[in-house]
Amino acid sequence: MHKNKLNNSLNLKLDHVSNALKKSVKNIDSYTHVRGESLYVDDVIVRQGTFHAVVFDSPKAHGIIKSIDYSKAEALEGVERIFTCKDIPGKNEIGGIIHDEPLFAENEVHFWGMPIALIVAKTEFIARKARELIQIEIEELPVITTAKEAKVKGSFINAPRSFSLGDTEKAFSSCEYIFEGETFSNGQEHLYIEAQGAYSEPLENGNIKITSSTQGPTSVQKTIANVLGIAMHKIEVDVTRLGGGFGGKEDQATPWAVMAALATYYLNKSVKLILNRHDDLRMTGKRHPYESTYKIGLSKDLKILAYQVEFLQNSGAAADLSPAIAERTLFHATNSYYVPNVLSKVLSCKTNLPPNTAFRGFGGPQGMFVIESAIAKAASKIGVSARQIQETNLLNENDTFSYGQIAKKVEAKNTWNSAKDIFDIDALEDEIEYFNKNNATFKKGLALMPITFGISFTNTSMNHARALVHIYLDGSIGISTAAVEMGQGVNTKIMQIAAQVFSVSLDKIKIETTNTTRVANTSPSAASSTADLNGKSTLMACNSLLERLKKVASENLNVLEENIKLKDEFVYINDEKSNLSWTELISKAMFNRVALTENAHYATPEIHFDKTKEKGHPFAYHVYGTAIFTTTVDCIRGTYEFDSVKIVHDYGKSMSEGIDLGQVEGALVQGIGWMTMEEIAYNSNGKLLSNALSTYKVPDVFSVPKSIEVIPVETDGNDMAILKSKAVGEPPLMYGIGAYFAIQNAIKAFNPNYKVKFHAPMTPEKVLMSLYSE
Ligand code: MTE
Ligand code: HPA
Ligand code: MOS
Numbered sequence: 001m002h003k004n005k006l007n008n009s010l011n012l013k014l015d016h017v018s019n020a021l022k023k024s025v026k027n028i029d030s031y032t033h034v035r036g037e038s039l040y041v042d043d044v045i046v047r048q049g050t051f052h053a054v055v056f057d058s059p060k061a062h063g064i065i066k067s068i069d070y071s072k073a074e075a076l077e078g079v080e081r082i083f084t085c086k087d088i089p090g091k092n093e094i095g096g097i098i099h100d101e102p103l104f105a106e107n108e109v110h111f112w113g114m115p116i117a118l119i120v121a122k123t124e125f126i127a128r129k130a131r132e133l134i135q136i137e138i139e140e141l142p143v144i145t146t147a148k149e150a151k152v153k154g155s156f157i158n159a160p161r162s163f164s165l166g167d168t169e170k171a172f173s174s175c176e177y178i179f180e181g182e183t184f185s186n187g188q189e190h191l192y193i194e195a196q197g198a199y200s201e202p203l204e205n206g207n208i209k210i211t212s213s214t215q216g217p218t219s220v221q222k223t224i225a226n227v228l229g230i231a232m233h234k235i236e237v238d239v240t241r242l243g244g245g246f247g248g249k250e251d252q253a254t255p256w257a258v259m260a261a262l263a264t265y266y267l268n269k270s271v272k273l274i275l276n277r278h279d280d281l282r283m284t285g286k287r288h289p290y291e292s293t294y295k296i297g298l299s300k301d302l303k304i305l306a307y308q309v310e311f312l313q314n315s316g317a318a319a320d321l322s323p324a325i326a327e328r329t330l331f332h333a334t335n336s337y338y339v340p341n342v343l344s345k346v347l348s349c350k351t352n353l354p355p356n357t358a359f360r361g362f363g364g365p366q367g368m369f370v371i372e373s374a375i376a377k378a379a380s381k382i383g384v385s386a387r388q389i390q391e392t393n394l395l396n397e398n399d400t401f402s403y404g405q406i407a408k409k410v411e412a413k414n415t416w417n418s419a420k421d422i423f424d425i426d427a428l429e430d431e432i433e434y435f436n437k438n439n440a441t442f443k444k445g446l447a448l449m450p451i452t453f454g455i456s457f458t459n460t461s462m463n464h465a466r467a468l469v470h471i472y473l474d475g476s477i478g479i480s481t482a483a484v485e486m487g488q489g490v491n492t493k494i495m496q497i498a499a500q501v502f503s504v505s506l507d508k509i510k511i512e513t514t515n516t517t518r519v520a521n522t523s524p525s526a527a528s529s530t531a532d533l534n535g536k537s538t539l540m541a542c543n544s545l546l547e548r549l550k551k552v553a554s555e556n557l558n559v560l561e562e563n564i565k566l567k568d569e570f571v572y573i574n575d576e577k578s579n580l581s582w583t584e585l586i587s588k589a590m591f592n593r594v595a596l597t598e599n600a601h602y603a604t605p606e607i608h609f610d611k612t613k614e615k616g617h618p619f620a621y622h623v624y625g626t627a628i629f630t631t632t633v634d635c636i637r638g639t640y641e642f643d644s645v646k647i648v649h650d651y652g653k654s655m656s657e658g659i660d661l662g663q664v665e666g667a668l669v670q671g672i673g674w675m676t677m678e679e680i681a682y683n684s685n686g687k688l689l690s691n692a693l694s695t696y697k698v699p700d701v702f703s704v705p706k707s708i709e710v711i712p713v714e715t716d717g718n719d720m721a722i723l724k725s726k727a728v729g730e731p732p733l734m735y736g737i738g739a740y741f742a743i744q745n746a747i748k749a750f751n752p753n754y755k756v757k758f759h760a761p762m763t764p765e766k767v768l769m770s771l772y773s774e
Helices: 002-008 016-023 031-036 073-075 126-132 147-152 170-174 217-228 254-269 278-284 321-332 363-384 388-394 412-422 426-439 492-501 530-557 580-589 657-678 732-751 765-773
Strands: 051-057 063-069 078-082 113-120 133-139 161-165 177-185 199-201 209-214 234-239 271-274 290-298 302-318 341-350 442-455 464-471 478-479 507-511 563-567 570-573 574-582 597-604 609-610 615-617 621-634 640-649 708-712
Touching: 051 126, 051 254, 051 278, 063 113, 073 078, 073 126, 073 507, 078 126, 078 254, 078 732, 113 126, 133 278, 147 290, 147 302, 161 321, 170 302, 170 341, 199 254, 209 217, 209 254, 217 234, 217 254, 234 708, 254 271, 290 363, 302 363, 321 341, 321 363, 363 388, 363 442, 363 732, 388 442, 388 615, 388 765, 412 464, 412 621, 412 708, 426 442, 426 621, 442 732, 464 530, 478 492, 478 530, 492 507, 492 530, 492 597, 530 563, 530 570, 530 574, 530 580, 530 597, 570 580, 597 621, 621 732, 640 657, 640 732, 657 708, 657 732, 732 765
Parallel strands: 051 271, 209 234, 302 341, 478 507, 640 708
Antiparallel strands: 051 113, 063 133, 078 113, 161 341, 177 290, 199 209, 199 271, 290 302, 442 621, 464 478, 464 597, 563 570, 570 574, 609 615, 621 640
């Protein structure tokens, strides 16, 4: 029905494929998105007789389950069955890194919202009614909600990790300035638009198919197999796209899929389980809050000589991805700066919050906030601008990171200097000074925020992906990879790669759903590496097919292979168009019994990391950038606006400029939200207070910066990135940290007595208190 319009929207005149594509490509999902036709889990057309499920969860943060009475719920008309830990045929265990998390609570509950049972009924409404009829008695135990309390009580997820470079003790003794301090950064709710959910269908012979809103289809498959005690090949996981993940579905999409599968396993019926927003907010983990202490030492000429930092990560009640996130905090503890002597330590503190999890930046933002705080504090004590200290310490080519990797193709200074020049930082500063002199009740503040973010899963063994490419008889192409489309545009990029290799138009290519039967044993779509890993494997598969097709063309046209090129859906001989079209070439290949399917495996070369030494070369490359923030604070109300954010960003050579710009803008605003307005609150009993959109404020159209300018840095790009187009998903989130410091500078312009607390987010309430603090 929509075919013509769809073709129009994708149709491109392919003059020179790569350039034309790069400039004009739109996210291939934009057409169905704006029409509301894109498919999510809740849009799956369910089978007749599908059951609906609701999770019964703990109403206390910590305690012993004394009794549960399901009888009234079970007696409710329309309730099919209630599943608990007793029904699990395999292992009641869903922990990926550490096996410390049950699917359903057994005798003890560890957080408010911890799943205890699954109610399966004819309708969701009935299942919810039934949930209200369950009676539970819990003997309460002491509740830990903060990382500090956990540290005092010795409550940890695992052993601490520590990176060190040089000798901090010795270095501190030769410092002109030494400062110590504490910081706090709060958690952050993912607030993906599509809540967690899964749909499970029985196939024959006890096989089960799951449609899941997950970033990690293989984790879902593996965990279902473990919990059900059956082989992985009996489970097929399929993902069309996510209505956002942001890390929140790297691990935490799994339990709901497992529960639905468990019900299907017993009932041999389809089961749909989609959390409503309240359930999702209460039951799922968020970005980790961090409490940190630091000591920073500088020379007379503002060189940071030594930096010591201890991060307390509030991990929640189980490990989830916390150990990996803690590790990334250490990797990014010095942000864009070269510090010759570093001692960093992270403790994953076990508390009675829902297990906190991956969130865009994956612990990196928390690490960077601390060194930016340390620099800001040092600057105000010494009486210089933070800018001076930042600039003095930016990374140079061949500097060593605390984890041993040598910085190469560094763009830290390039983006910094370009931002200063392009956006005329001196004029901006003058403007702000002038404004602040002439305004009593409004004050402006400025801050610069450089970023350096490592690309690759920090766990080397996860850096691989596969692509399966079919060319069909009519010349159309189907591509399957491990990539999960979550709004970041990875499907469009993969399409562009194939279009470029074969020189065919985008409408010849279809990106298939992400499915574990077509591409197996995959890493999650995460670490900003999805396009690099899956794109490179797609490139490899397409190149192999291209070689084969060139051979067919050479035999058919009787010319040497090296003189053959595919261009605009025709075979060219020495740059001259032949009569052989793409479609005819495919027919000939088929006739000659040439395989038109290829599978390729890509594993990032060169990377390695030795955890026993905490040294190595974990990242394929780094992404750099610099943002300049200006803000205006209303000093009567404590409210603020961001006048502008001006960024010079290291895209490498962007292959999809519109998509990449969207990623920078989205991440920036998400980072600003984390630093300024999004305030997660639990009470001392571990109950989530910010449990609705009325009590948890995310940036809206009124709170985004009045102007965002993003200029690509001039660079050669990096061959480790797909077509030299660098990963872009997470790094720009950390620009948001600049928002925090811009506000602080505006407050200082109003209240010279103000002492910055380095406690984020900087909500208007806190701004107001700070404006009038002594
Ligand atoms: N963009 C959108 N629209 N939706 C998302 O869920 N997730 C972010 C980022 N950008 C996300 C997004 C996160 S946390 C990561 S790791 C990357 O996208 C994942 O995709 P990539 O590896 O293709 O960059
Ligand atoms: N980034 C994101 N997700 C991950 C990582 C990482 O480094 N490691 C494991 N999951
Ligand atoms: Mo992103 S936090 O690596 O899913």
